[in-house]
Each structure stands twice: as C-alpha cells, then as structure tokens.
Amino acid sequence: MIRIFLSLVLIISLLGCKDSQATLTHIEGHQLPVTDSIQANQDVLDYIAPYRKRIDEEMGAVLAYAPQSLSKKEGLYNTALGNMMADAVFELSNPVFKKRTGKNIDAVLLNHGGIRSTLNAGDVTMRSAFDIMPFENSVVVVELTSDQVNKMFDYLKSGTAHPISNMQLVIDKKNEIKTATINGKPVENGKTYFIATNDYLQQGGDHMTFLSEPLSMDVLDYKIRNILVDYFKEQDTIAPVRDNRFIKE
Structure with missing residues (x-):
C-alpha cells in the first residue's frame, strides 16, 4: 500500500513539473562602446586585405566626369x-x-528623399552611384488611371522637388495647378498611363498612395543604383540642368 502511495506521489510530482514554466524575472545589459581603443585583429585585417583592395578598385573606377x-x-x-x-x-x-x-513608359516619378548624397565635381565613379543611391530600390512600372495621375499631380503641387521626367507641372502663386502634362499633352480622361517609379514609393512610401493600387504593375528587376552606373558609363560628361519641368510662376 505504501508503495502504491509513493508511486502516486511521484506521478503527481512529475505532472506538476511538466506543467510548470520558467518565468523571466530579470534582464541585465551592459553597453560595450566601439572606440579606437579596441585593438584591431591583424589576422583578420590580413585576411580581408585582398578583398578590400578589389572592392576599392571597383568602387574607384572612373565612369564619367x-x-x-x-x-x-x-x-x-x-x-x-x-x-x-x-x-x-x-x-x-x-x-x-x-x-x-510592347508598350512605352509615359513618365517617371521618384522621391526627393531618395537622393542621399551630392554628386561631387570631378571624376564620377562607381562609388558616386552608391553614395547617391545606397538603397536596393528597383524600378517598377505602374499603370495608372487618369484619376490616379491627377492625384499624382495634386500631390506634387505641394512644392517638393521630387524628380520627374517626361511630364511638366506648372503651379501659380497660390500653389494651384496651372498646367499639367505628360508627353506634352494634358491628362485625358479614361486613358491609362505607365509611370516608372521605385518599389518603395509603389508601396505607398512618402504618402504616395496613388501608386499603391495600379491597374497593372511590372517589376523590371533593375535597381536605381545600377541604372545610375549604366547611365554614367554611357556619358562622357555629367552636366544636367534645372529646367521648366516643374516650376512656379
């Protein structure tokens, strides 16, 4: 009888242990500052030296001027x-x-905040492209209705210098739209337009929600940074100008 009783106690104890769970009661952390006082590991430096040399050579390659x-x-x-x-x-x-x-892009819309660096005078290198566009954003082409395109122009009239191409927006002194054209023509009701942008904006970044529900979308698998590299390679001299594609009268 005693043996049976002890067996029951053991089973109950094991069941009780199985149901119990550890509870976190305390967290302690320490700040480990990374400063010049930390000694470099020469073995690591020697190991990465050839890779660093190769990367520096590629990033420093002159593409244009x-x-x-x-x-x-x-x-x-x-x-x-x-x-x-x-x-x-x-x-x-x-x-x-x-x-x-088999179709053409009608216009391009990027974002002012996506430009992350100045293009310095002198040699334009691979590093220049990475400095200007360090993100992995790729080009997407969205098909928008005329109503969505008009919302795009309403968004742009706020005055921020968002990069645009093949479209023109002229606003008056009251920040109201005076003229808005794509391919040199006013927006036609019922027509759809193919706008190239980046994946961040297409997902509603910078509150560009008019890009988030397109009629269709094509992902080109072409990074903006790679476009810059290819563009620099094609040019001898990089000398763009400000023009009248977006002005206030």
Missing part, C-alpha cells in the same frame, strides 16, 4: 541632380519595359 557639383538642395521645384536621375530611369528603363510589354 562632372564639371561641377550637383546637390538636391539647389532647386525648390526641380534640381539638376534629380532631373538627371529621373531622366536616366526613363532612358534606360523604357527599352526594358517595351521589350517585355
């Missing part, structure tokens, strides 16, 4: 640097899109 520095801060409504990026996307993406679909 810029006679003057270009900054995204040099224009209120459009900048030479932003115009260059939008035009490069239009010029190099359209052949890819047309080969796949």
